[in-house]
Structures are given as structure tokens and as C-alpha cells.
Amino acid sequence: MPRLAPTLDEALACITDGCMLVVPREVSGVPMEATRALIRRGIKRLHLVALPTSSLQADLLIGAGCIGTLETSAVNMGEFGPAPRFTAAILSNTISMKDATCPALHAALQASEKGVPFMPLRGLIGSDVLAHRPDWHVIGNPFGDDDPIVLLPAIRPDIALFHAPMADRSGNVWIGAQGELLTMAHAAAKTVVTVEKIVDDDLLADPVLRAGTLPGFYVDSIAVTPRGGWPLSLPDHYPADDAHLAEYVRFAATPEGFATYLERYVHERRAA
Amino acid sequence: MTKEEFGFQDEELLASVIADLIGDVRHVAVGNASPIPATAALLARERGRLEGLSRPHVSLLQSRKHNFWTDGARELFDCAGQGRIDVFFLSGGQIDGHGNVNLVSIGDYDQPKARFPGSFGSSYLYYVVPKVILFRTEHSRRTLVPKVDFISAPGVSPPNVHRTGGPVALVTNRCLFSFDAARGRFALASVHPGHSIEEVVEHTGFEFDRPADVPPTPAPSPETLRLMREVVAPQLAEVYPQFTARVFPLGRPRESGDP
Structure with missing residues (x-):
């Protein structure tokens, strides 16, 4: 049975330096308070899989020096433009980048979900995305005739981490229509969830x-972090804090500004 | 071009052009960072509604309200793989004359001079969505190049590669190009009001066909502008609040404190 951790840091204890961590896209329940806690702890060399894209979360972790490898389809700040620390890190070669395309990440996690070693995917052939992924292979469709198709090895993350509206006392987590969160949890060896609140009713009974x-069966630890997605949105609960995201982009334009941002919004804990 | 001279903004013209390209289809999907295609898709839906049609369905990838997904973010791609998405939109840091798009980087991939966000779903959707409309609001030799530095997705594929989709057109701030998949080449289809063929040639880095008669791009009709400003803009504001406030300042729902 999942553990309702007394503190956020205790819930995150199984996320260790160098582990492969899968997180959801910018509108599906990004665990931002947990991300700030990992930065405060000084986590290093994460292999971050952002399913299938990321915004502030990847940019913050990169800027704070927490990322060894980034595997995703795109990082940007939406209407606020390029992700400054991501861009700087790629240009200065300080992280290892595994460029993907959105459905390839979904499919590779689905392979793990099914316990199979790979998944085929259409598209990709003739692209430089494929050319730069020596771990992806092209085979002839064994059921077809002269029909090349790409095989993607399963991605099996050490940890899935996301933020959700609520959990019950048995650790069942309500995720609504954010189906990729199910896939992440099914595919990962362990799952850590932050939630807005704990409810007394059994979520599986309704x-x-x-x-x-x-189901709590897949969940290892849970921490209650109200507004744990801030400044990003939580579907059906609160919108993104656009003023803050605009402020972030201004700060993160330079390494010095980014350091100021970290000091102000990450290391100095917000009043609850 | 200014709104005062023509009675509409660049973004409104481009959305109107794209809405006409969408045509009568069942399902239009719009990805990230695509406010003009999103405007066009919602406009196409409103036109369909006015004709009493229940199409096109519109799926805005980042919207809560304007998509029907219940199986998570992968449903879009599964839908496309089956041929259930008819129209999609792609842009690129670079687009070349063969319809190749680059959403990744400039220069050598391992030592890039510039980096863009990444390929998103392009390396898949470009192959399996029948009508992909390319858009790029900066029409210059920097963006429309002879050969992209990185192929996020190729414009055409060899005959044995499964390909049920690809580019049909490229819309820029200066003109509309059509794409001939058999020849892997663009042709100038129309030039926007206030721009000229000479200017298009000067600012395009790739070769393209120039028919003897290139018409001007039709201006959006008063009814199209009304639909965009009054009906589409409030819907668009959920996903693109900054864009909507800039382009459709009168279209967003009034808030307390507004003049």
C-alpha cells in the first residue's frame, strides 16, 4: 500500500541522483512544488523523460544543474517563447539531448506498460530525428512486403512523478482524463504523486x-502539496499563472537572473 | 500592412487563408504554439455550424474545452495513425523548397548555432495526416531556405515508405504557396494584399514555380472578420490569451475594469 508521506521531501526520497524520471507535459499535472524540492535537495544527473514535451519544469531543472540527459520532443515556454535555460544548455553542450517525437515517447512507454521490448511506429523514416537515435531501428514489416517501419525500445523509467487533484486513504489517485499519467505509472518501476488533497471516500467505489x-497498487508514495502545480495549471482546478511565467522568462534570460529567480522562488520557500 | 489601411490584420488574413485551405473535412487538429492555425480551425468549425454541419471536429492539443480526448495525450497520435485526422499544421525554424521542416537546430546538430524547441509530433504527423498546412509568419531567406540544416520531417518520401499524408501548402506573411508532392516542389499560388511577386522572390531562399498568372490573395470578407472577432476570439482566449488580447482586443470577453 502506498505511503502517505508526512513531508514532501520524504515522498521524494526514492528519487535519487542519476535516476530516470518520467514527468508529464505542461498541461497534464506537472509536479512543480516537488520539482522545487528536488532542486533544493541538489539532485544531480537526472535522466528526465518529459512525456512528450515540457516547459518550466525542464527549464528549471536544467538551469539548476540537475539534468544529465533530457529525452523529449520539445521544450518551450508556450506563448512566452523559447525556454531560456534549455536553449543555453544545448548551445553550450552541458546536457545530453535525446531528441524524440511525441508519439515515439508515448509508444515507448506503452511498450513498458505491456512488458514487451519494443513498439513499432509509423513516420520517422528519412528524418534526422531517426538519424540521431542509434537506439531506434528500422526493420521490414514481417507481415508486409517491402514496408520499412521503425522500432522503438521500451522506456522503463525508475520513477514516474506527477501532480494530481486528489488521492484517497488507500493511495488511489484521481487523474481525470489525463490518460498519459496512467501509462507513466504503469511503465515506471515506482510512482510518486503529489496531490491537492486527500479524501476519505474510496475512489474505486464510485x-x-x-x-x-x-489504482494505489501502482503508487509508492504520496505527499499533499496544495497548489503543487503552481505556476503551471492543474486541469479543471487552476489555470497557469501567466504573470509569473512572464516574470520567469525575464529572469531566466541570463544565468545571473536565473540564480536570482532560484533564490527568490525555489530556495526561499513560499509561505503556504 | 496595417489594420488601418486594409481593415484587417496580418493574422486575420492568414487565418482566413488557412480556413479556406482546410475545406470541408471531418477533423482538424492543432498542435502547440499555433495560434493562427487555431483561429482558422475554429473559424472553419463556425462556418460548418452556420451551414448546419456537425463538422469539422476541432482538436486543440493544449485545450481543456476544445478537444474530445479521453485517452490522454497519445489519443491525437493514435487517431492520426488510423487516418482519423484530416488536417494538421506545422511551422519550422527553417522550411526548404522540398517541404522539409526543421524544428530542431541551425548548424551542426552536435554543435548548433541556434536551437529551437524540438520536433514535437512533426516526425510522425507529417507522414500520416493527408493535409498538412505549413505556416511561417516570418517569410525571409533565413526561414525559407534551399536546404534545412535538420530534417524534423521530410516533405516527401520514397515510394516504399508508408505515407498517407504530407504538405499541401505553405502560408507566409507575404504569400501562399501550393505544394506538388509528385515533384516535391512549391508553386506560388497567391500574393497577399500589399505585397508583390518581386518581393516574394527576393525574400525566398528556395526555388519555386511561378505560374504566368498569380492572383492576389482574397481579403477576408466582412462576415469572416466578424466570425473571427466575435465568435472565435473568445474561444481562442482559453489557449492563447496573449495572442487573443493582441490580435482581437475587442473579441475577448469583457472583464471588469475594461474601458
């Missing part, structure tokens, strides 16, 4: 809620 619930 057939309507059950359809959008990740």
Missing part, C-alpha cells in the same frame, strides 16, 4: 470516479 483513477 464507478464514475473509478474511470479516471490510478
